[in-house]
Amino acid sequence: MSTLDTAGPAAASIATLWWVMLIGATLIFLFVMALLALVFIRPGIGRGTPASWWLVGGGLAFPAVVLTPLLIYALWAGERLFPTGDPAVAQVDVVARQWEWNFTYRNAAGAPVQSSNTLHIQAGQPVQLNITSADVIHSFWVPRLAGKIDAIPGHVTVLQLKADAPGLYRGICAEFCGTAHLEMQFALQAHAAEDFNAVLGGLPPAAAPDVNAPRGRP
Numbered sequence: 001m002s003t004l005d006t007a008g009p010a011a012a013s014i015a016t017l018w019w020v021m022l023i024g025a026t027l028i029f030l031f032v033m034a035l036l037a038l039v040f041i042r043p044g045i046g047r048g049t050p051a052s053w054w055l056v057g058g059g060l061a062f063p064a065v066v067l068t069p070l071l072i073y074a075l076w077a078g079e080r081l082f083p084t085g086d087p088a089v090a091q092v093d094v095v096a097r098q099w100e101w102n103f104t105y106r107n108a109a110g111a112p113v114q115s116s117n118t119l120h121i122q123a124g125q126p127v128q129l130n131i132t133s134a135d136v137i138h139s140f141w142v143p144r145l146a147g148k149i150d151a152i153p154g155h156v157t158v159l160q161l162k163a164d165a166p167g168l169y170r171g172i173c174a175e176f177c178g179t180a181h182l183e184m185q186f187a188l189q190a191h192a193a194e195d196f197n198a199v200l201g202g203l204p205p206a207a208a209p210d211v212n213a214p215r216g217r218p
């Protein structure tokens, strides 16, 4: 479940930003520590520099030089997290409820089929997830594939993700949602292209839309 052991482009984008920030923060920390050490090694150093220089340089210019490129990079990297809106991208409707996840797909014949607590996708293909909740706010998170996004009653949030290779990826609810929140885990199974239609063909037909149905457990 490590966010740094990435298996898809959205998670890779987040992980790269994390590394950039870690390395940058480490370099700044070492620079400040070096300045501190210099004061101990050579007392009086920097006394000739006016205080205003330290304030403007260290308080305005330096942060601006560091934060402006970081902001630009983060905006650029963040673009890769948004759905492309491409109609060719497969869509799955996700409904969270206390305490399970329901997934509704269209099979090869165009009929709605569903699964619970295991999300089936095709490896190498982006999938758009239309996520909502039947009761309280939950949060959908598959750490190795993408960022987390809230599942909100009465509202649909959209997340696009892709698994680069077939495999089993673990997902969790990332928003405390009641006493069994910890049990609200799910699996994401990414299938090879040649197996995927058979997997969908084996799923049961979807029940009628059940977003407003009463929760399964008290």
Ligand SMILES: [Cu+2]
Residues within 6 Å of the ligand: 138, 139, 173, 174, 175, 176, 177, 178, 181, 182, 184
């Ligand atoms: Cu939860």
